Amino acid sequence: MSDMVNREKFGDVVVLHIRTNSVDAVSAAAIEAACNEMQPITVLNFAEVSFINSAGISVLLKFVVKARKAGYKLFAMNLSPHHQKIFKMVEMSRFMPTIEERDLSSYRQS
Amino acid sequence: MSDMVNREKFGDVVVLHIRTNSVDAVSAAAIEAACNEMQPITVLNFAEVSFINSAGISVLLKFVVKARKAGYKLFAMNLSPHHQKIFKMVEMSRFMPTIEERDLSSYRQS
Amino acid sequence: MQDNQHVEVNIPSNPIFERVVRASAAEIGEALDFPEDRIEDLKLAVSEAVTNAIEHGNQNMIHKLVEIVFALDQEKLEVRITDQGSGIGEMILPSEVVMITEQTLDERTGGGFGLSLIKAMVDDCEVQSSNRGTIIILRLYRKGQEQ
Amino acid sequence: MQDNQHVEVNIPSNPIFERVVRASAAEIGEALDFPEDRIEDLKLAVSEAVTNAIEHGNQNMIHKLVEIVFALDQEKLEVRITDQGSGIGEMILPSEVVMITEQTLDERTGGGFGLSLIKAMVDDCEVQSSNRGTIIILRLYRKGQEQ
Ligand SMILES: Nc1ncnc2c1ncn2[C@@H]1O[C@H](COP(=O)(O)OP(=O)(O)O)[C@@H](O)[C@H]1O
Numbered sequence: 309m310s311d312m313v314n315r316e317k318f319g320d321v322v323v324l325h326i327r328t329n330s331v332d333a334v335s336a337a338a339i340e341a342a343c344n345e346m347q348p349i350t351v352l353n354f355a356e357v358s359f360i361n362s363a364g365i366s367v368l369l370k371f372v373v374k375a376r377k378a379g380y381k382l383f384a385m386n387l388s389p390h391h392q393k394i395f396k397m398v399e400m401s402r403f404m405p406t407i408e409e410r411d412l413s414s415y416r417q418s
Numbered sequence: 419m420s421d422m423v424n425r426e427k428f429g430d431v432v433v434l435h436i437r438t439n440s441v442d443a444v445s446a447a448a449i450e451a452a453c454n455e456m457q458p459i460t461v462l463n464f465a466e467v468s469f470i471n472s473a474g475i476s477v478l479l480k481f482v483v484k485a486r487k488a489g490y491k492l493f494a495m496n497l498s499p500h501h502q503k504i505f506k507m508v509e510m511s512r513f514m515p516t517i518e519e520r521d522l523s524s525y526r527q528s
Numbered sequence: 529m530q531d532n533q534h535v536e537v538n539i540p541s542n543p544i545f546e547r548v549v550r551a552s553a554a555e556i557g558e559a560l561d562f563p564e565d566r567i568e569d570l571k572l573a574v575s576e577a578v579t580n581a582i583e584h585g586n587q588n589m590i591h592k593l594v595e596i597v598f599a600l601d602q603e604k605l606e607v608r609i610t611d612q613g614s615g616i617g618e619m620i621l622p623s624e625v626v627m628i629t630e631q632t633l634d635e636r637t638g639g640g641f642g643l644s645l646i647k648a649m650v651d652d653c654e655v656q657s658s659n660r661g662t663i664i665i666l667r668l669y670r671k672g673q674e675q
Numbered sequence: 676m677q678d679n680q681h682v683e684v685n686i687p688s689n690p691i692f693e694r695v696v697r698a699s700a701a702e703i704g705e706a707l708d709f710p711e712d713r714i715e716d717l718k719l720a721v722s723e724a725v726t727n728a729i730e731h732g733n734q735n736m737i738h739k740l741v742e743i744v745f746a747l748d749q750e751k752l753e754v755r756i757t758d759q760g761s762g763i764g765e766m767i768l769p770s771e772v773v774m775i776t777e778q779t780l781d782e783r784t785g786g787g788f789g790l791s792l793i794k795a796m797v798d799d800c801e802v803q804s805s806n807r808g809t810i811i812i813l814r815l816y817r818k819g820q821e822q
């Protein structure tokens with residue numbers, strides 16, 4: 309897998325840490341490759357992401373489509389306030405609700 | 419004093435936290451104003467500074483000149499590796515040596 | 529900020545250079561003392577317009593240019609993005625933000641957000657299109673700001 | 676990176692816009708996969724050249740423009756900074772980095788770092804000056820990089 313996304317797996321959970329600040333047309337393909345790493349519970353960590361445009365939204369939708377097909381749960385973590393606004397606007401938040409670090413930590417321990 | 423520099427004073431020591439990422443021609447005047455806050459031991463904290471050019475170096479020299487005249491000690495803290503290189507190159511480091519957070523903490527406690 | 533200052537950026541139709549324009553937009557927003565959230569809005573709108581100019585307008589032909597003019601005055605920031613394409617066929621500026629629905633996902637479309645996001649991010653936008661290219665004009669007013 | 680791509684930025688002679696050029700330079704360095712430290716070098720060199728063009732070349736006359744061309748090819752990044760001033764009177768490119776000395780401090784000069792820093796930051800630089808303006812050309816080679 310590309311070094312644009314780092315995988316952290318525990319049990320049925322995988323956290324995909326996006327390691328680029330810009331989810332856009334340039335980084336889309338490398339991020340899409342991480343679709344293959346999805347697990348029944350998949351969390352996308354946006355902590356390092358400072359920019360997402362519609363090319364970025366399109367690639368995130370690939371994760372949504374795959375999660376729906378496989379019956380997986382998909383969450384977004386550490387979204388900036390601006391991106392929370394955008395996700396609400398386009399209703400991405402319906403398909404990829406946000407999760408807090410602290411909710412995740414219970415999974416990590418188990 | 420401008421909100422481009424925050425002052426933290428304890429005893430004879432003042433830490434001047436530079437609150438702009440760019441020490442350049444645009445921010446020079448607001449930073450120079452903080453010269454008036456100097457104490458016998460003055461530390462400039464560059465933690466938030468990601469860029470310094472020659473206009474920035476010129477304003478830092480005002481602090482050096484004032485320290486020499488008053489017999490004050492002047493230090494730089496949290497300089498990025500790039501700026502450590504530049505400070506060595508122009509020999510700013512001779513007149514404003516770097517100090518570590520941990521060396522400062524002994525002053526803070528006393 | 530004095531009246532009518534223009535910053536101009538020209539890029540070849542390579543998506544990597546959209547990032548250059550976006551970074552320029554961010555600095556110009558800072559120069560105008562826009563609040564942080566408004567700078568994010570500006571970056572997104574400019575990014576979408578430049579991406580459209582590269583992909584739809586200039587059809588990724590690297591030698592075709594996208595010209596971006598940032599015109600600053602006391603009242604507003606106007607950004608004009610011009611491509612060398614053959615224009616927008618049917619000109620429909622979306623009136624509402626396009627949303628993701630079950631249908632979007634089933635049909636794996638997932639496009640069409642660009643123009644609607646632009647409209648949502650700026651105060652005012654305008655498109656002029658002919659068979660010699662498209663100009664999209666974005667306006668962000670400096671209301672409620674010290675000038 | 677395909678051959679000979681040009682990104683062009685034009686700014687009025689207002690120091691605030693030097694930051695726009697500097698941000699563009701950083702993104703172009705990223706696009707070329709320059710290591711972090713080299714991007715810092717590039718930003719500093721471009722910043723000094725643009726500041727000189729604004730202050731010494733165009734003498735802060737806001738309506739005079741500074742034109743910056745970033746020319747990228749497989750071998751190098753070349754940055755050309757052009758002003759509309761009356762040229763550099765006596766043309767001395769410093770051979771060594773100017774350093775701060777006791778004398779600098781006593782005389783409160785503290786200038787003259789610009790050109791010497793530029794020389795230290797780039798692989799190669801060249802100045803062409805006439806009474807119609809000055810062009811400074813900076814070159815950073817992409818040696819040891821995948822191309
Ligand atoms: N600069 C342009 N030149 C030509 N056509 C354009 C341009 N910008 C937008 N369009 C047209 O408008 C449509 C909608 O654009 P947009 O809302 O950004 O969504 P998307 O880019 O995902 O298709 C595009 O599919 C394209 O047909």
Ligand SMILES: Nc1ncnc2c1ncn2[C@@H]1O[C@H](COP(=O)(O)OP(=O)(O)O)[C@@H](O)[C@H]1O
Binds near residue numbers: 762790791
């Ligand atoms: N673009 C320019 N146009 C005219 N003169 C210039 C230009 N760039 C540099 N110079 C001249 O070269 C001198 C040295 O420049 P520099 O090394 O940057 O130091 P400083 O800007 O502090 O004087 C300047 O003082 C100026 O006389």
